[in-house]
Amino acid sequence: MDAASHRLHGRASHFVRETPLWKLPASALGLKLADGVECWLKLEHLQTGGSFKARGMMNRLLANEIPASGVIVASGGNAGIATAAAARALGVRCEVFLPGVSPEAKRARLRALGATVIVVGELYSDALAACLARRRETGALLTHAYDQPEVVAGAGTLGHEIERQGGLPDSVLVSVGGGGLIGGLAAWFEQRSRVVALEPERAPTLFRAREAGEPVDVEVGGVAADSLGARRIGAISWEITQRQVRDALLLPDEAIRAAQLWLWKELKLAVEPAAALPLAALQTGAYVPRAGERVCLIVCGANVDPATLA
Known part of the structure; x- marks a missing residue:
């Protein structure tokens, strides 16, 4: 984690932004909670590339020698955008494999960043299989969307930033x-803060792994499938969350969508469904803070088609 922070605040200081931490009383989010609850919105959707993924992807690139064939990634969209943005900043080639579920807004963003975009299959697992086959041909540096040490450590720098701010x-x-973000945050906070895992009911990778006692494949779909569409929790994050994360909660698509629209209509935060799960957890009562609690909501991504917020 320290090495990741050094890289991102040194060689990548022009690329990785310090995003705002917005402290609000619960009432400002339309919530009736216990007395004195303070909600911290970590506005990571304002990060380069529109999501927290910029931290891990740039850390991965800086930590490795990049071959002439460049970098390659499979993604629901956000990891691809972050990798493409990092590759452009470093002046190297980038190929991105996307599943059919990825929205056109993310595909257009990738092309604008100069990436070669290949759409394969319907789900992230399809895109990953094609990406790995292509990597064997070209020898490009692989950035995994969530299951590489540099990627998890890069995501963990978000926790460092929250605590410093x-x-x-x-x-x-x-x-x-896939768990890259929660793995990094849980590794940083080490139970000094209670890290709560939130998943859509239709994409329950960590929840089902806990039921089975090990990572397992799950069927994925629903409103957040483009960014939370991994079929299996990553091995690194599985190990970390087993030690550091007690709570894994599921939320219905209807609640996620309602929270996303609330953030837009009331606060003018244009975010994707994945970024709305923390608010949905409070709105539905899936997570109930105690009196005086300081609860941090990670607003993780903004790569959304604005037309869907109408």
Whole structure:
């Protein structure tokens, strides 16, 4: 984690932004909670590339020698955008494999960043299989969307930033797909804060792994499938969350969508469904803070088609 922070605040200081930490009373989010609850919105959707992924992808690139064939990634969209943005900043080639579920807005963003975009299959697992086959041909540096040490450590620098900006929160609510973000945050906070895993009911990788006692494949779909569409929790994050994360909660698509629209209509935050799970957890009562709790909501990504927020 220290090495990642050094890289990102040194060689990548022009690329990785310090995003705002917005402290609000619960009432400002339309919530009726226990007395004195303070909600911290970590506005990581304002990060380069529109999501937290910029941290891990740039850390991966800086930590390795990049061959002439460049870098390659499979993604639901956000990891691809972050990799493409990092590759452009470093002046190297980038290929991105996307599943059919990825929205056109993300594909257009990737092309604008100069990446070669290949759409394969319907789900992230299809894109990953094609990406790995292509890598064997070209020898390009692979950036995994969530399951590489440099990627998880890069995501963990978000926790360092939160603590430096606002002190130690009592709890951190974070969305889970493949688990790179929660793995990094849980590794940073080490139970000094209560890190709570939030997943859509239709993409429950960590929840099902806990039921089975090990990572397993799950069927994925629903409103957040483009960014939380991994079929299996990553091995690194599985190991970290087993030690550091007690709570794994599921939320219905209807609640996620309602929270996403609330953030847009009331706060003018244009975010993707994955970024709305923390608010949905509070709105539905899936997570109930105690009196005086400082709860940090990770607003993780903004790569959304604005037309869907109408």
